Amino acid sequence: MSETTARRRARTGGGAARRAQRSAVSFETAQYITRNIPNFEVLTEEALEIIETNAETILEEIGVNFVNNPGALQRWRDAGADVQGERVHIPRGLARELCKTAPSSFTQHARNPERNVEIGGKSLVLAPVYGPPFVHDAKGGRRYATMEDFRNFVKLGYMSKWLHHSGGTVCEPTDVAVNKRHLDMLHAHMTLSDKPFMGSVTEPSRARDSVEMCEILFGKDFVRDHTVMTSLVNINSPMTFDDVMMGALEVYAENNQACIVSPFIVGGAMAPVSVAGTLTQVLAEVLAGVAYSQLVRKGAPVIMGAFVTSIDMNSGAPTFGTPEASQITYGAGQLARRLNLPYRSSGSFCGSKLPDAQAAYETANSLNMGLLSGVNFMLHACGWLEGGLVASYEKFVMDADQLGALHKFAAGIPMDTDAQAMDAIREVGPGGHYLGCAHTQSHFKSAFWRSDLFDYKPFETWAEEGSRDTMALASARVERLLADYQQPAMDPARAEALAGYVADKKASMPDALG
């Protein structure tokens, strides 16, 4: 439904919203993951201390740049930093001290309270791909993303049992003017899904629009007291904090909304070509960014981000699912826990142009490291293709299926008497088989995770059905999901007000292209 139609319907009594409410079915969404497993830690205590000492040296001696942002420089001066031009030298220990007021964990509220997520501690919240200007599907190949694609991905995310979060820019709707896009995107998240979502960061004014739309959706009082958005604030690595991203962070922090403060690093280009050096720079950047969020508002919820990967020195292309990316992700998790901050990293990262074996190896490597490194918020958990240039329909459902396996693994190993299964072993005995025994019969439905997508059939059946590969199976699944989609119910007055806000706001602006 286009925003024009939505507005017209809203003005004629909210019929569409009421119809949606009547026909709404609820799709099952798993609770966010609570890890009952340890984290995998690669760095020794000594290594961690070296990195922490060096990060403080960067902050004090080299400093970081806050660009085009006199307000930020003043805040740093007031906090005791040595500001030279736009360069902020932060005395050893100050940034870490400032970070202490950030909460170690916070709740992000969804309009459906059952979909609220806890970010921090032992939790893992999964959100879809963010940012691609292109989409890819089996039938249409690779093409620029549109608002229709955006809505489709929001629908797929809403229908995925294993995604806890609707995400943000699931793809760039390039057919909508760049200064109006955020309104349509937020409107889609708010109306097509009832999961939590992210706000706009591409202009401070768009962050303010995001807050205002949330005030309509949740109520003004509720937004003042609760976190209802988690938004992505990238650092211009190395060590540069630009006014656009920091402006968005300031809006969100002032409104008690959450930000991911995230170095954006292709190792070898935006950080040293070594794991230890990259981790040091990541930590320095996060310390400066998170400390700044606390200068804006003490206690503002914030996540330590680390988008870090390696580079192919032959082609200059970023590479994904590599051993160095894993080492950095594990190491950054340890650093985040020592800062007592929620941690964002990992995702369905791959460099492949197709959702093929390369894509899946790289993605599985990334998802496994994400699970074991203690990530609390996993952006890009499904649908990422071609180094993030492309949101893939097929890969979205392929990855989302794998996220189910993360849930099961993270639950840990039950050790109660029933799980010990000694009665079953006694019943079956040497040479027997377990398929028919009482223990198996009472547990077979839930005992083992199974993919809802992969082919487990015998070769002959699979061949008779057309010898389909995973991409073909995923393509059929995408089609079925989009056909089955039903909008979650929303209070008609609220739906009307939201549509009205978007229409009015868009009418007040000329189209901008960049």
Place this chain on the structure above:
Amino acid sequence: MSETTARRRARTGGGAARRAQRSAVSFETAQYITRNIPNFEVLTEEALEIIETNAETILEEIGVNFVNNPGALQRWRDAGADVQGERVHIPRGLARELCKTAPSSFTQHARNPERNVEIGGKSLVLAPVYGPPFVHDAKGGRRYATMEDFRNFVKLGYMSKWLHHSGGTVCEPTDVAVNKRHLDMLHAHMTLSDKPFMGSVTEPSRARDSVEMCEILFGKDFVRDHTVMTSLVNINSPMTFDDVMMGALEVYAENNQACIVSPFIVGGAMAPVSVAGTLTQVLAEVLAGVAYSQLVRKGAPVIMGAFVTSIDMNSGAPTFGTPEASQITYGAGQLARRLNLPYRSSGSFCGSKLPDAQAAYETANSLNMGLLSGVNFMLHACGWLEGGLVASYEKFVMDADQLGALHKFAAGIPMDTDAQAMDAIREVGPGGHYLGCAHTQSHFKSAFWRSDLFDYKPFETWAEEGSRDTMALASARVERLLADYQQPAMDPARAEALAGYVADKKASMPDALG
């Protein structure tokens, strides 16, 4: 070269072998992995103790069957077990005590000493797929494996930088009589590769043939004092030790050759439908099997195996790369270390019919758990397809490429001054870039692992080159490798003697079909 040709050439002066020696080139093989990372441990001390206590209960109360093997029953009686018919009840603690004479680590020698591998401790040795009756390639699809396929896979294994071991039955050469196959297979490993290999286990007599061929290859004295084969002895789970497998184990243990004693379990069919129950049965079976190897010969080298996966309760098919398989693999690693035994598990496991995304997700999950669970010997590390029914040419090189990433990750994170890269961070500063800095220039070649197979090119280049997926890239690589293959040099007299042994042995036997 058929064995008839080999024999003819051998009798006419070993010309083929001499030519091979003259033209031989050496392909680079990485040293087996020595882990400089911790193991990931999912079970608590309390959980481990429950499993160990229950496993002893199985051995004492339920017992295990040694079938058609009066000699084994006598050995158990002599050791103090309570033998009822073919059922052996092992008093609590006895099996664990007997296991103590097995070495915690041993060297398997290769005919090229540079290819020797250490199995146990922090090492990880990678060997290819074992056992498939079918092969698959992009051009010919799925078909019964032949001896030509077998030789091709040995060649691919020899040429892989990341495989340390030539393996055993890389596929079943179904065009050779079943009673003669082992001779051709061993001959291929011995002559087409110089990496260590596995012996035959399908009849005790074939294990003896394997030892005799090794005596020709290495010399009789050398074989008496050194381990030159590691062979796969599966247990008929639940808790059944058949005479064929135990007969092979007896031959190998008597000759101081290594065996993997391996429960073969699809959870829910051959073990309880729970992770804790399956781990308990795995431990009981391994305790009985390894203890038996030590009754045959104290100090015989032996590996704790665990081939364990889950079942799809809808279709009854085994499933791979699942969270339960990972939990079992991590848990079994902990149990192996408490037994002080080398550990075999994991591999390029998948259920897919094609080397597609399903295959790669499942395989990457399996390889990651293998690396982090402390596996010392990874059979099936590349080439496995369709639940092990198929050896895939393309997947062999795809998986083998990924094994390179395991090497890099396992090396750990360098923390020396150069790796800390503080000079690079000072040199570049905020807003700069690292591509041209001195530190990057001196490290860019080796800093980051890169795939030799995957596509890292820009979309446009990739599209111009035919938009190839990973299977197409792998197909081209297989073709190139087989065209480039060159046989490693071998002493002509030894080559002649080996060929003669095979020819004489085959001439002495009628063809058997099963």
